[in-house]
Amino acid sequence: MLFTGEYEHTIDAKQRMAIPAEIRARLDPKVHGAGFYVAPGPNGALWIWPERTFEEMAAAMGRSLLPAEEMMAFEEMLFSQARHMVPDKAGRVRLPERLLRLIGVEQGIVILGVKDHLELRPPSVWEDRREQNLAKHAEIVLQARRAHEEQRRGESE
Secondary structure, three states: OOEOOEEEEEOOOOOEEEOOHHHHOOOOHHHHOOOEEEEEOOOOOEEEEEHHHHHHHHHHOOOOOOOOHHHHHHHHHHHHHOEEEOOOOOOEEEOOHHHHHHHOOOOEEEEEEEEOEEEEEOHHHHHHHHHHHHHOHHHHHHHHHHHHHHHHHHHHO
16 A cells, blocks of 8 residues: 555544544555554654554564574564554554654654655654755655665666
8 A cells, every 4th residue: 555645633642543534545454454553663753554564564574583683683673662553433543652752742743654654753843854855855856766776776686
């Protein structure tokens, strides 16, 4: 599923946040699963994946009794912090208070669609980051183009 857009929501007293209706309408429980996983992302935001997407990515990491040291540290960090969430009838998920504190969320939140996942950030943090990115837009596009070209070259070798 391709996630796009920017949505402002609130977190209620029970740490619940509504998954935007526009996103919920596109999710198929048979394809994407009934719930979501949330974990801290590498960029200071909380990342949310549909249940099956997260489980497929985890399975693609491979299995080994002796994983590489870098993978052990990554898996320990990701999976110990990840939480499974099932939406209620109103489409709300309960976000762990510990994870909300980690990114500095109090009541408001911005939900960003970022290709294969959603990202959650405090509104003020997102406003600053968006302004910084817009100021460097041309540079970011060129960097992405170079990275994409390098990736394509690596795949063809």
